[in-house]
Amino acid sequence: MSNKHTLLTEEEMQSYVPMPVVWQALDHICRVSSDAQAPRPKVLDWGCGRGRTVAWLRERGVEAYGTDIATDVMHRGHELLRGRGFDPEELLLPLDRVIAKHEASFDFIVSEDVLEHVADLPGAAQFLYRITRPGGYGYHEFPGPYWLIEGHLKMPFVHWLPKNSLRKLAIAVALKLGWGPRPMWPEFDQVDFATRVAGFFRYSIDKTFYRSLDRVTSEFEKAGFACEVELFNAGRSWADSLPLWIKRSGFPRFKAILRTARRI
Numbered sequence: 001m002s003n004k005h006t007l008l009t010e011e012e013m014q015s016y017v018p019m020p021v022v023w024q025a026l027d028h029i030c031r032v033s034s035d036a037q038a039p040r041p042k043v044l045d046w047g048c049g050r051g052r053t054v055a056w057l058r059e060r061g062v063e064a065y066g067t068d069i070a071t072d073v074m075h076r077g078h079e080l081l082r083g084r085g086f087d088p089e090e091l092l093l094p095l096d097r098v099i100a101k102h103e104a105s106f107d108f109i110v111s112e113d114v115l116e117h118v119a120d121l122p123g124a125a126q127f128l129y130r131i132t133r134p135g136g137y138g139y140h141e142f143p144g145p146y147w148l149i150e151g152h153l154k155m156p157f158v159h160w161l162p163k164n165s166l167r168k169l170a171i172a173v174a175l176k177l178g179w180g181p182r183p184m185w186p187e188f189d190q191v192d193f194a195t196r197v198a199g200f201f202r203y204s205i206d207k208t209f210y211r212s213l214d215r216v217t218s219e220f221e222k223a224g225f226a227c228e229v230e231l232f233n234a235g236r237s238w239a240d241s242l243p244l245w246i247k248r249s250g251f252p253r254f255k256a257i258l259r260t261a262r263r264i
């Protein structure tokens with residue numbers, strides 16, 4: 001099984017399909033590039049993980065770069081990029097090197113399921129503002145906070161609860177009832193029940209930060225972006241008829257694409 005702990009391989013790339021936000025971004029980039037006078041757009045995948053989308057976009061002729069807070073994860077994409085004739089040290093960059101080398105220069109920034117993992121949202125919005133060229137764009141896809149089933153732990157409701165012992169108890173109950181990731185995450189596969197509960201609880205409090213659409217939008221606006229939001233249903237069609245205020249909460253499985261434009 002391939003995941004962020006394993007090396008990115010050509011075999012994995014053969015079946016890799018990026019999220020809708022990347023297709024939308026590619027469409028936008030193609031429209032911009034069809035103007036022969038316009039310079040080739042420079043694109044950043046923010047929260048790129050092992051760089052799958054960077055490799056995918058480069059395959060399509062896009063000048064794409066990636067950055068992630070987890071440099072160890074990015075390293076697992078180096079071999080693949082090297083095998084394709086790229087210098088991974090130039091394409092997958094730690095956050096500070098992006099600032100140092102590419103300040104105010106990206107025409108387009110894209111992110112797939114990153115915003116719900118960001119601990120410091122105001123800091124992230126300011127970072128994205130610094131590296132976007134004046135007038136440049138961002139497309140960010142992320143889940144609303146009230147999905148019925150938490151997308152990582154695959155447990156219902158646990159992320160609706162405060163980050164305290166109540167959430168830990170809910171995780172334990174969910175695991176007892178047979179909920180949880182399938183297959184089990186490798187690091188929790190061979191451990192006892194208490195260690196597994198503690199591990200999922202830690203992940204839930206340290207690595208997930210669900211926020212309302214209004215909160216996310218307001219932080220980007222404060223940082224200097226004009227924003228608009230598109231909602232889409234990543235679940236069952238019956239949910240389409242729910243009122244807008246429920247969809248905006250994310251329930252039962254609505255995602256948002258936040259489109260930003262840097263004010264000059």
Ligand SMILES: C[S@@+](CC[C@H](N)C(=O)[O-])C[C@H]1O[C@@H](n2cnc3c(N)ncnc32)[C@H](O)[C@@H]1O
Pocket residue numbers: 046047048049050051052053067068069070073111112113114117118119120124
């Ligand atoms: C669910 S993963 C998505 C990975 C990648 N988009 C992919 O498809 O493989 C979320 C990523 O966001 C990264 N991340 C979290 N906070 C970040 C931040 N402040 N700046 C950059 N990346 C961040 C995590 O390290 C993680 O790799």
